[in-house]
Amino acid sequence: MTETVARRRHSPAVYRRRRLVVLLGLAAVIALVVWLVVAPPWRGSAADGPAPVASSTPTGDPVATDLPALESDGSAATPTPGPSDAATAPDAESSATADDAAVTSAAEPCVPGDLLVEAVTDKTEYAAGENPQLSIRLTNNGDACTLNVGTTGQVFTVMSGNDTWWKSTDCQAEPSDMMVLLEEGQVVTSAAPITWDRTRSSVETCGATERQAAPAGGASYHLYVSIGGVNSTNTAQFLLL
Structure with missing residues (x-):
């Protein structure tokens, strides 16, 4: 079982x-x-590797966009601040000072032979009562470099023959420096032209209310300029009618 x-x-x-x-x-x-x-x-x-680093310009200088403007007396032009600008002016000034202090030697100073400096006027003939508007055009034909384009290094000179009639530095007040980076092939011009009032300038007549008027009636004048110690390769000729 x-x-x-x-x-x-x-x-x-x-x-x-x-x-x-x-x-x-x-x-x-x-x-x-x-x-x-x-x-x-x-x-x-791959994930543990370092993150890619963005490329940067070889210097701490701001890249040039235009040249600081001068007033007719040769001093640096200062725009009138609005309500909001007035509040931020100290910060902007501190920032500009910090930028100047951050200048590095990564980019070499410009070689004068690589720079083309040109004198420029807005017209070639000026009728009675018209004042010539004077400017500088600057071209960098070399490698990227640094240059002081501030009002300390800008000189405008008006001559007739060998007679110097007007010079922007005769009555210049509070000139300033501005170090900038000029890229290869870059062209910059005056932010605003400087006006010649058709009178003779001198350091003795800066405060004068009346100065000798320049002859007109077809008289010929030449504008010479320099910037950063580099003289213009040309003169800009014009007539006072």
Whole structure:
């Protein structure tokens, strides 16, 4: 006679433990898949490397955009600040001072032979009552370099023959320096022209209310300019009618 042995049923606690093991294993598999997608180990060397660094200009000098303007007496032109400008003026001045102090030697000073300085007038003939407007055009034909284009280094001279009639430095007040970076091939001009009032200037007549008027009636005059110690290669001729 065959004896049948009944299989003993496991307690509910055993089944609960088995289900818990299965759930934990499934959770581990899901976590592994998520980690492989979010942070794949094969990209670790690239992700840990240094971030790319943006290139910068070779100097701390501001890049030139135009040349500082002069007033008719040869002093630096200063725009009248508005209400909002007045509040920020001290900060702007501090920032400009910091920029000047940040000048580096990465870019060499400009070579005079690489610079083309030109005298420019707005007209070639001026009728009675019209005052000539005088400007400088500066071209850098060499490599990027630094130059002081401030009002300390700008000189406008009006001559008739060998007679010097007017010079911007005769009555210049509070000249200032401005170091800028001139890019290769860059051309800059005066931010605003300087006006010649058609009179003779001298250091003795700066405060005079009347000065000798320049002859007209077709008289010829020449404008000579220099900037940063570099003289113009041309003169701008004009007539006073």
